[in-house]
Each structure stands twice: as structure tokens, then as C-alpha cells.
Amino acid sequence: MNFPVVEFPWLGNGTVIAIIAIVHVIVSHGVAIGITTLMVSMEHRAIHTNNEQLESVARKCSKWVLIFTTTVGAMTGVGIWFSTTVIQPDSIGSLLRIFFWAWFVEWIVFVTEVVLLIIYYFTWDKWKGAKKVIHNRIGIALAIFSWITAAIITGILSAKLTPGRWTETLSFWNAFFNPTYMPSLAFRTFIAIILGVALLSFPIKIFIKNKELQQEIFRVFSFWTAISLPGLLITGIWYLQSIPQEAYDMIVWSTGMTKNTFTIMNVLGLAAFVIFAFWMVLRPKKLPLLLSLAIFGTSMAFIAEFEAVRESVRKPFIIYNYMYANGVLAKNEDLYREEGYLKHSTFSPVKEVTSDNRAQAGMELYKGQCMACHTVDGWREKRAFSNRLNGWDEESIASYIETLHETRPFMPPFVGTEEEKKALAHYLSKVTKKEPVTAVSEGK
Structure with a gap:
């Protein structure tokens, strides 16, 4: 023990970190990247079709993106830092030594993201006519910076599982551009879009009664789902093929399910998303509320499962082949x-x-x-x-x-x-x- 220890005796230290991390991933991926991309896309379509109702939906989305990103997202981001620092100080200390400048740049990118979000939200009424295009471009920049934040953090997170040649060279670049960086980043990008669709579809079915407007919204959603769902499957396979065999063999164990239960649950979840995607394309006005709720719940369960698996398959290490889960080198x-x-x-x-x-x-x-x-x-x-x-x-x-x-x-x-x-x-x-x-x- 190189640092004082903190214990959460009933929940367990790992559970405390997991709860904060799952909430943060939902906001940082589903809201900051996913919903932002859908919001900007709706505004783009509204400008080109002169659809004020669709533009109004995008504007309302920007309000909630601003609220969740600057409150829940920021608090859980700091919460991850605080909880991991007091619970796993050896691990965080090692990661800081490796990725100090990456984290420094990430904070600059995050601040830029927040500034763009504030500008985007508070200029809806000021930028009219031809300036709407400029407003939409600010939104596109916002979506890009949100993705860059994830791109930087993914380099750090993926290095914990596959540090690659870093254990030999101790090079920042070997650690950051590790064997699972690209597949992990691609996989997370598509997860973010699908999660954004899942998070928005249910409230849209509840609060928007205009069927024509629903059809316009789901037309935007179906475009991104058509790209992201196959992309999710392809990059998911790519990611699984990139991780160590020992980690791959622990996937089912890390969920706490039997192999049959794991297979059935994930196949059913995938089937629900496929049905949802086809229904959005073929009959968007008739999209069932219950199916939207099922997609919402399935996406939450998948994120929890993904984060649990990502953390657990590294065991017995917390930084693969370098530091054990208890902080022992x-x-x-x-x-x-x-x-x-x-x-x-x-x-x-x-x-x-x-x-x-x-x-x-x-x-x-x-x-x-x-x-x-x-x-x-x-x-x-x-x-x-x-x-x-x-x-x-x-x-x-x-x-x-x-x-x-x-x-x-x-x-x-x-x-x-x-x-x-x-x-x-x-x-x-x-x-x-x-x-x-x-x-x-x-x-x-």
C-alpha cells in the first residue's frame, strides 16, 4: 500500500466506481456524442426542408444536452477521478505518468466542447435566415469536439487492456496507439449513435403526438441507425479479435451469466434493435411505444454489460501484464x-x-x-x-x-x-x- 486506503464495505470499491462510470458513459457517449449528432442532423434537415417543427425539436434537444452534459456528465467525470484516485491510487498514478499530456489536451477539448454547446444553445433566436447554416456548423463542430474527447479517453482506457509495446519501450505513443485503440474507438463511436437513438426515441413517442413530425424525426434516426448498427457489429467483431485470448475467454464469466443465458440475452437484444430499425424505416408513424421502451432498457443493460466486461476481462491485471488489480506491480x-x-x-x-x-x-x-x-x-x-x-x-x-x-x-x-x-x-x-x-x- 503506497497510499492510504478507502473502503466501501457494503457496496464494494469496484461497485462504487462502476456505478459512476456507467452513468458517465451514458451521458458522455449517448448524450454528448449520440444525441448531439442526432440533434444537429435534425437541424440540418429542418433547414433544408424549411420544417420549423423539426427545428423546434432540435432546439429542445439542445437544452437537455446542455443540462445533462454540464451537470451529470461533468459531475460523474469528476466523480470518476475522485473515486478512482482514492480507491485505486496506484493505477491512476501510473496512468497519469503515462498519459499526463493526453489528459491535459482532453480537458482543453472538453472546455471547447462546453463553450461550443453554450454558443449553440443561446444563439437559436439570434441567428436567423442565412445564419442558420452557420448555427448548424457550430453544432457540427460541437459533435466533432465531443467525439474527440472520447477519442482521447479511449486511448487511455484501451491501453489498460492492451498496453502493447509500452511495457518494453515505456513510450507514450506505443501506449496510446495500442492494439485495441482503433477497434475500440470505432466500436464506441457506433455505440454512442445507437445509444443516442435509444435515449431519444422513447421520450419522442411520449411527448410528440404529431405523427408527421414523428416520421421526420425517425427518418433522421433511421439514417444513422442504418450506418451504426452494421458498424457496431463489424467493429465489435474487430474489437473481440484484437483483445488477448485470456481476456476473450473471460467475457461470459465477467457478466455473471451462464453461456446460454449470455447468448440468449444478447441475441434477443440485437434482434430488438434490428426490428426497431426496420420499423423506423418502413412504418415510422406506427412505431410502438412499447418497442421504444424496450430499446431504451436494452441499451441501458448493454452499456452496463459492456462496462462490466471491459473492466473485468483485464483481470488479474488492472493494467495488463504490468499492474495487478490490487495495485501490486x-x-x-x-x-x-x-x-x-x-x-x-x-x-x-x-x-x-x-x-x-x-x-x-x-x-x-x-x-x-x-x-x-x-x-x-x-x-x-x-x-x-x-x-x-x-x-x-x-x-x-x-x-x-x-x-x-x-x-x-x-x-x-x-x-x-x-x-x-x-x-x-x-x-x-x-x-x-x-x-x-x-x-x-x-x-x-
């Missing part, structure tokens, strides 16, 4: 096994295991090597030790710790001395039995 394994993990743990009050401090030493080892994914109690029973280890004795726990990375390849290996392994087993045995752990002062 792979290169330090042998050092910690020989000299001890606690000795090199900056913020641990215990530096070596004694007969008096076994439980406290075990607790510090739990914080440093287990807490990133596990809890003592909590809602995720499979990761709560009080449930997982119920009925296990100390010897059985110690034996399992020794081979856990072999029996469960998605778990990092325990790195520490024999005494530290037994201390961790002792602590886990106590908390499983709900026995108190008493801190022992170092002088004792």
Missing part, C-alpha cells in the same frame, strides 16, 4: 515473497508479523491485496468473505490463498512471506466468524 512479486509485503507497504502500521499482531497484520494484507475486489460483508455474496469462507478453518484458507491464482486465473497471486499468508488466513478466519480484530501498538 507484477515485477515486485519475487521481492515481496522474499522480503515481505508489509515491509514495503508505506501506510501499513505493521511491518512484520508477530505472535501478537497476526490479526492486525492480516487486516493490513487484506486492505492491500484483497479489498480492491472483495468485502467482508456486502451485497455481492460471491465476493463477501463472510459468505465465501463460511465454515472454512484457518488452515484451509491458508492453503487456498497459496493456489488461488491457479484455481481462479482472474485473481492476482498472493505476494508475501509464509508468515504473512498465515496472518491473512488468520484475519479472514476471524472476520468470517465475526470475531473482533484488536489493533496492537508497534511498541508492544
Whole structure:
């Protein structure tokens, strides 16, 4: 532990990050890129068809894009920084050292995006006649800058799974333009458009009663869906072929579903989108409200699944082949096994295991090597030790710790001395039995 630890004992640290990240992806992809693209496209069509009603819909969309981007989007963006910094400081520290200038540029792009959005929204009444074209071009620039933001962040996120030659060269360019950068960026681009369609279709069916206007809106949506749905499938396959085989093999496991359930759910979701796309093209005035709701729910479920899979398939690493999910550098394994993990743990009050401090030493080892994914109690029973280890004795726990990375390849290996392994087993045995752990002062 090179930094102080923060624990969310019932939810789990990973769950806290996941909740914030999923909401942020919905806004940053679905709203900032997807809905912005649809909004600007509706305005473009309204200008060329002189359709004031369609222009009014685009204008209302700009209001909600402004609200969600500058509130929920900005807050969850900062929330990701805050939560990951206090929960996974080793990981964020490494990424900052690699991608400092990329993040710096991304903030400049984001500020530009917000400025363009403010200009776009507050000039609807001022730019009339021929100036509408200029207004629409501001919107196009807004959509481009929103996409550039995602393009920069994708380089950072994809490097965590496939750092490529960075582990050898430590070059920023090798890390950023890693093996999955292009397929990941293309895949996310099409996801953003489809998500934007899904987010807007349901409220349009509820609040817009004019069937002719609905037809015009869905004509725009169907154009982008016709491009994005096949693009999503093609780039999705490209992405899957680009990730490591070990990561590919963990996709189904990471969802928590059986293989059959995973296949059925995803095929049904895809079928719903295909039906929705054809219905928009062939009978836009008769598009069922229930189908729009189904697409809305399916898109939310897919984003949650995608983010869960993206985070989980890296295991046992958080930065592939470089840093384990608990923040331990792979290169330090042998050092910690020989000299001890606690000795090199900056913020641990215990530096070596004694007969008096076994439980406290075990607790510090739990914080440093287990807490990133596990809890003592909590809602995720499979990761709560009080449930997982119920009925296990100390010897059985110690034996399992020794081979856990072999029996469960998605778990990092325990790195520490024999005494530290037994201390961790002792602590886990106590908390499983709900026995108190008493801190022992170092002088004792």
C-alpha cells in the first residue's frame, strides 16, 4: 500500500466506481456524442426542408444536452477521478505518468466542447435566415469536439487492456496507439449513435403526438441507425479479435451469466434493435411505444454489460501484464515473497508479523491485496468473505490463498512471506466468524 486506503464495505470499491462510470458513459457517449449528432442532423434537415417543427425539436434537444452534459456528465467525470484516485491510487498514478499530456489536451477539448454547446444553445433566436447554416456548423463542430474527447479517453482506457509495446519501450505513443485503440474507438463511436437513438426515441413517442413530425424525426434516426448498427457489429467483431485470448475467454464469466443465458440475452437484444430499425424505416408513424421502451432498457443493460466486461476481462491485471488489480506491480512479486509485503507497504502500521499482531497484520494484507475486489460483508455474496469462507478453518484458507491464482486465473497471486499468508488466513478466519480484530501498538 503506497497510499492510504478507502473502503466501501457494503457496496464494494469496484461497485462504487462502476456505478459512476456507467452513468458517465451514458451521458458522455449517448448524450454528448449520440444525441448531439442526432440533434444537429435534425437541424440540418429542418433547414433544408424549411420544417420549423423539426427545428423546434432540435432546439429542445439542445437544452437537455446542455443540462445533462454540464451537470451529470461533468459531475460523474469528476466523480470518476475522485473515486478512482482514492480507491485505486496506484493505477491512476501510473496512468497519469503515462498519459499526463493526453489528459491535459482532453480537458482543453472538453472546455471547447462546453463553450461550443453554450454558443449553440443561446444563439437559436439570434441567428436567423442565412445564419442558420452557420448555427448548424457550430453544432457540427460541437459533435466533432465531443467525439474527440472520447477519442482521447479511449486511448487511455484501451491501453489498460492492451498496453502493447509500452511495457518494453515505456513510450507514450506505443501506449496510446495500442492494439485495441482503433477497434475500440470505432466500436464506441457506433455505440454512442445507437445509444443516442435509444435515449431519444422513447421520450419522442411520449411527448410528440404529431405523427408527421414523428416520421421526420425517425427518418433522421433511421439514417444513422442504418450506418451504426452494421458498424457496431463489424467493429465489435474487430474489437473481440484484437483483445488477448485470456481476456476473450473471460467475457461470459465477467457478466455473471451462464453461456446460454449470455447468448440468449444478447441475441434477443440485437434482434430488438434490428426490428426497431426496420420499423423506423418502413412504418415510422406506427412505431410502438412499447418497442421504444424496450430499446431504451436494452441499451441501458448493454452499456452496463459492456462496462462490466471491459473492466473485468483485464483481470488479474488492472493494467495488463504490468499492474495487478490490487495495485501490486507484477515485477515486485519475487521481492515481496522474499522480503515481505508489509515491509514495503508505506501506510501499513505493521511491518512484520508477530505472535501478537497476526490479526492486525492480516487486516493490513487484506486492505492491500484483497479489498480492491472483495468485502467482508456486502451485497455481492460471491465476493463477501463472510459468505465465501463460511465454515472454512484457518488452515484451509491458508492453503487456498497459496493456489488461488491457479484455481481462479482472474485473481492476482498472493505476494508475501509464509508468515504473512498465515496472518491473512488468520484475519479472514476471524472476520468470517465475526470475531473482533484488536489493533496492537508497534511498541508492544
